[in-house]
Amino acid sequence: MIDVRDAVTRAHHEEWARVVASLTRRFGDLDVAEEAAAEAFAAAVERWPADGVPPNPGAWLTMTANRKAIDRIRRESKRDDKQREAQILYDDDPPQPLGAIDDERLRLIFICCHPALAMETRVALTLRMVGGLTAAEIARAFLVQETAMGQRITRAKAKIKAARIPYRVPSAEDLPARVSGVLAVLYLVFNEGYLATGPGTDPVRHDLTTEAIRLTRLIRALLPDDGEVAGLLALMLLTEARRTARVSTTGELVTMDEQDRGSWDTALIAEGHQLVRERLAAGVAPGRYQILAAINAVHTSARDARDTDWSQVVALYNQLAHLDPSPIVTLNRAVAVAELDGPAVALATIDRLADKLDGYHAYHATRAVLLRRLGRSGDSRAAYDRAIELAGNTAEIAYLTRRRDQLG
Amino acid sequence: MQYLVSVIDDKSNSGTAEEMLAIDAFNARVQADGHWVFAGGLASPSTATVIDNRDGQALFTDGPFVETKEYMAGFWVFEAPDLDVALKIAAEGSKACNRRVEVRPFL
DSSP: OHHHHHHHHHHHHHHHHHHHHHHHHHHOOHHHHHHHHHHHHHHHHHHHHHHOOOSSHHHHHHHHHHHHHHHHHHHHHTTTTHHHHHHHHTOOOOOOOHHHHHHHHHHHHHHHTOTTSOHHHHHHHIIIIITOOOHHHHHHHTTOOHHHHHHHHHHHHHHHHHTTOOSSOOOTTTHHHHHHHHHHHHHHHHHHHHTOOSTTSOSSOHHHHHHHHHHHHHHHHHOTTOHHHHHHHHHHHHHHTTGGGSBOTTSOBOOGGGSOGGGSOHHHHHHHHHHHHHHHHHTOOOOHHHHHHHHHHHHHHOSSGGGOOHHHHHHHHHHHHHHOOOHHHHHHHHHHHHHHHOHHHHHHHHHTTHHHHTTOHHHHHHHHHHHHHTTOHHHHHHHHHHHHHHOOOHHHHHHHHHHHHHOO | OEEEEEEEESSTTOOOHHHHHHHHHHHHHHHHTTOEEEEEEOOOGGGOEEEEOTTSSOEEEESOSSOOSSEEEEEEEEEOSSHHHHHHHHHHHHHHHTSEEEEEEOO
């Protein structure tokens, strides 16, 4: 019985996007595809305990979803649309080979990440259609009302249908521009999983980080020569490798210098390092994700936090600041500068960012640490207070609160 | 599938001779590629008249129905198989007329 439940959960994880993608191709309608897929999984929950798990769950789900979709279209079209119905019912496409099905999932990602949709809508739609998350789960991840999230997804689907956003991987010339939007979405999904916000959520949402990695792998399989795709995958793997060390048993954030490095996932680190080396060997100027991956490679190469090659980290941040001179990059660079040149130099740099980053919890948390190291306890306490007020992650709030209370 | 591409402008009669030439060349290309349906320029919003005859007593009001800094200065109607094609043509149109444009599908 437990095994059957596991099988349904696993099938949902592995097959949801394939089922939705295959139905979207056949019926050309995201709503029909999604509802039929949901009905097929509901049928699996009902039938598999009695009938046993089918030998090929994906094929069973796709076939069941196809029948459900046809039933729905028959009910809804009645006699108005006989021709369309006939066309759908006699669609005799041969079964798709596995590679082509993967390609269909990619097509689905590219619909969800179309540049004609707002960035936040792209993230929500990707999680819904490709990740199979409910509107409630997505709403919780992004701290909005479920109804608002439901409406956003509904509006996006309506736009895709009415404006006829095509169901295809964009042509070669459009691909680089479109891929960067897809990567941005996947990075947002990953970050939301890694530093989940909201009082009622787990501090780390493994489901979101896993899904982001899985989708990035999918894109990498189709675009193996794209440096930024490789860079983002490496960045995610090297970050994910530290996941279990990052939150203590009492639910408190553990900063990298205090993490038990023995509990880092060596297989993920090895794979991430391999990707970073591969990009270095390519000899092409790296983009943002490749540089971030390289920074993470430096951190994960050190056996002990004290062995970290900070000059290398600062050099990489300099390179990143050249591409992206944003205040957040300057802030992150300052953390490394503090290790190399001392807290006073770093503090002088970030104090200049006050106007731009006043609403960002990490800015105040970083200031708090630098002020503490400079012995300015009162100022440090005020910075911790502000950081705690702005932070949304429960583990981080617990950590910041303890550190503040330790101040003399 | 048809798409309306509105040209967004914020001043009247602002098209330069150079822009007109670019628009003509663009229109010729669109016609040759088979995407052309219709296009037209519009006189300034100050020439508009709003009519309300919902109760059978036609009321004429001088001026546009909404006061905005930006308005629709002209439009194209393109035939395109999907939004990606429409966006590509509209992007070239924006370049030709040197204005922002808005793309909306017909129902």
